[in-house]
Amino acid sequence: MKYQKIKGTCDVLPPESASWQHLESIVHEMMRRYNYQEIRVPIFETTELFTRGIGEGTDIVNKEMYSFHDMGGRSLTLRPEATASVVRSYIEESVGKRSPICKWYYIGPMFRQEKPQKGRYRQFQQFGAEALGSNDPAIDAEMIALSAGILEQVGIKDFVIWINSVGNPESRARHREELLRFVKPIVDKFPAVDREKIDRNPLRLFDSKLDVTIDLMQDAPLLEKFLDIDSQNDFERVQQALNNLDINYKIDPRLVRGLDYYTKTAFEIKSSALGAQDALSGGGRYDLLVEELGGSPTPAIGFASGMERIILMMEQGEGSLFRETPLDLYIVAREENEREEATRLASRFRQKQISVDLDYLSRSQKAQMKEAARQKACFALILFSDDLKLKKYQLKDLSTSEQQSLSFDQIVRRIKPE
Numbered sequence: 001m002k003y004q005k006i007k008g009t010c011d012v013l014p015p016e017s018a019s020w021q022h023l024e025s026i027v028h029e030m031m032r033r034y035n036y037q038e039i040r041v042p043i044f045e046t047t048e049l050f051t052r053g054i055g056e057g058t059d060i061v062n063k064e065m066y067s068f069h070d071m072g073g074r075s076l077t078l079r080p081e082a083t084a085s086v087v088r089s090y091i092e093e094s095v096g097k098r099s100p101i102c103k104w105y106y107i108g109p110m111f112r113q114e115k116p117q118k119g120r121y122r123q124f125q126q127f128g129a130e131a132l133g134s135n136d137p138a139i140d141a142e143m144i145a146l147s148a149g150i151l152e153q154v155g156i157k158d159f160v161i162w163i164n165s166v167g168n169p170e171s172r173a174r175h176r177e178e179l180l181r182f183v184k185p186i187v188d189k190f191p192a193v194d195r196e197k198i199d200r201n202p203l204r205l206f207d208s209k210l211d212v213t214i215d216l217m218q219d220a221p222l223l224e225k226f227l228d229i230d231s232q233n234d235f236e237r238v239q240q241a242l243n244n245l246d247i248n249y250k251i252d253p254r255l256v257r258g259l260d261y262y263t264k265t266a267f268e269i270k271s272s273a274l275g276a277q278d279a280l281s282g283g284g285r286y287d288l289l290v291e292e293l294g295g296s297p298t299p300a301i302g303f304a305s306g307m308e309r310i311i312l313m314m315e316q317g318e319g320s321l322f323r324e325t326p327l328d329l330y331i332v333a334r335e336e337n338e339r340e341e342a343t344r345l346a347s348r349f350r351q352k353q354i355s356v357d358l359d360y361l362s363r364s365q366k367a368q369m370k371e372a373a374r375q376k377a378c379f380a381l382i383l384f385s386d387d388l389k390l391k392k393y394q395l396k397d398l399s400t401s402e403q404q405s406l407s408f409d410q411i412v413r414r415i416k417p418e
């Protein structure tokens with residue numbers, strides 16, 4: 001094989017692409033119901049946007065970005081996530097001046113140089129939503145409800161919503177001191193990758209997937225004890241709002257987002273059905289990010305969901321897979337004049353919203369009928385020169401084998417009854 005796809009990327013072929021279309025249509029529809037409008041941002045941006053917007057010290061910025069220099073010598077990066085771009089656009093287009101609250105969503109590919117494994121890719125698709133302008137805990141609950149609602153709409157039931165509050169930077173600073181006091185005496189016991197986090201951002205130790213670190217962190221002081229009053233109150237109100245919506249959730253005091261512009265609500269939706277890469281969605285408040293990227297102070301919250309993982313769950317039987325897009329009609333024609341009529345008819349049927357295909361391989365009638373069956377067409381239209389003069393065509397229902405001689409209008413009514 002001369003060319004192969006890059007490790008960590010996927011081809012989506014039919015019929016699997018039908019499941020993707022199904023998922024995408026659910027995302028668009030659910031966003032409509034919650035009144036989020038679509039924003040499309042570029043696939044690449046200046047590298048600095050991501051180093052500032054995601055944060056130096058994160059795995060993404062430190063080792064996972066696909067960065068390159070363009071001909072002008074600028075460093076550009078394929079977006080590893082969309083929030084930084086969305087916020088950049090919000091500031092650049094002065095959206096805050098026009099609308100006090102901005103509710104946007106996106107769907108598209110993201111790029112991270114992670115070690116590929118099941119559910120973890122180097123190019124993967126996310127959909128996500130961002131609400132900029134409100135600090136009302138009710139919108140935090142709306143965001144969680146929307147994120148979980150899309151999974152439910154797809155038919156996925158096996159998931160748990162985990163929530164936490166990461167407070168404000170001051171409460172995190174107080175917690176950090178206490179955490180360092182706990183970690184410092186046992187620093188040598190941490191595996192090297194996690195030891196690196198201690199100086200940079202010890203909160204990240206709570207994220208570790210390594211058993212040694214998980215054990216060592218069992219008795220570590222938790223952020224909840226250091227939460228400021230405002231964050232505590234808002235966290236209470238998020239929970240009340242979720243209760244009010246009858247949404248089940250669990251509190252995970254170890255759920256963290258380490259960067260300074262992340263504030264208050266953090267949430268994650270996980271499924272044990274996924275194995276090691278168990279997160280379906282992640283989100284939270286980032287009240288300080290707009291300012292960090294050069295805008296006026298604007299509270300905001302968002303989430304992102306991994307679409308490959310949702311598709312994996314659909315393939316495992318959670319939710320319905322849309323494997324087949326039925327073809328309405330296959331036109332069978334042999335003689336030259338029949339073939340000409342077939343292309344004319346195909347065009348007219350398509351104008352009536354009927355999906356049509358026909359033979360382009362000069363096959364026999366028998367082979368064309370076989371092809372109609374292979375394509376799982378609902379009907380076959382068999383053209384005969386003698387019938388053409390009468391403007392009548394033989395329509396065969398391929399599920400019952402019943403055949404009738406009908407006019408164009410009658411066929412349209414038969415295939416697409418009002």
Ligand code: AMP
Nearest residue numbers: 119120121124279280281282304305306
């Ligand atoms: P994050 O932007 O890291 O908060 O991720 C949000 C969601 O995107 C996760 O919950 C995953 O479902 C998905 N995701 C993140 N990284 C990957 C990846 N490398 N491959 C596939 N899905 C991913």
